[in-house]
Amino acid sequence: MTSTSAPVWHTASVRGPRTVNADAVAAGTDPATGFAVFALADGVGDAEDAAHAARIAVAAATRSPLSSGPAAALLAARDAVRARDAGDCVLVVAQAGERGYRIAWVGDVRAYAWDGTRLRQLTHDHTLAQYFRDRGQVPTPRMEHLVTTSVRTAGEAEYGHAELTGPAGLLLTSDGVHKTLDLATMAELLRQPANSAPALTAAALAAGGTDNATALFVEYPAAATDVSTVSTVPFHVAA
Secondary structure (H helix, E strand, C coil): CCCCCCCCEEEEEECCCCCCCCEEEEEEECCCCCCEEEEEEEECCCCHHHHHHHHHHHHHHHHCCHHHCHHHHHHHHHHHHHHCCCCCEEEEEEEEECCEEEEEEECCCEEEEECCCCEEECCCCCEHHHHHHHCCCCCCHHHHHCECCCCCCCCHHHCEEEEEECCCEEEEECHHHHCCCCHHHHHHHHCCCCCHHHHHHHHHHHCCCCCCEEEEEECCHHHCCCCCCEEECCCCCCC
16 A cells, blocks of 8 residues: 555445434545545434534544544544534544554444455454453343443543554444444455445345444455545535
8 A cells, every 4th residue: 555546445324224324434635645544433322413423523533644643533533522512422543554554443333454355353342242251251232232432431541453454455334234244244245346335234224234334445455446436325424
């Protein structure tokens, strides 16, 4: 990956049976380096203030300088959400660089590495369910939806961090995708020749998903034939 080759990426979102779509995505280019940054947020709750928080968060995160790192992007999102008296959300940020991506997150949004064939999860859910699983205990189903960190409430010491090195694709998802579809199903859909992000969200809805479902997919570099191409299914995202 170089600063002169823009990645090919696709995004899609479906509201599902919820009242509002409280998910949001954004992408930007760092003016100092020319590298891309991607963000996906999932508002906490099924209300307009949750959607507002998600849109504010992704906009602030993708405008943060890459030189400051992804944790600074989360802090920028936190400050923006608090300043606008919005609701709350969870958020994952992926900043591109010479050797891959630097990733930071709060909550249960996820990032995956894609090698053209397989997916590998990079993030670790900040949920009550994951907390108990990490300690060898069996959580209740309700715990899957109780996050232990969020944009508004988490401090920098609580942020999750990961790095993706080498040539690789990237997938960001809200829990409406990855808590409805298993890893093998998502990988099979990404192996299809086109419309990967819409295929994921449509499959989540068809499988009986009860939440907003959003995916942002950055293609594996070897598969990119037109680096200027961006395929997007329109929905309400940050300006």
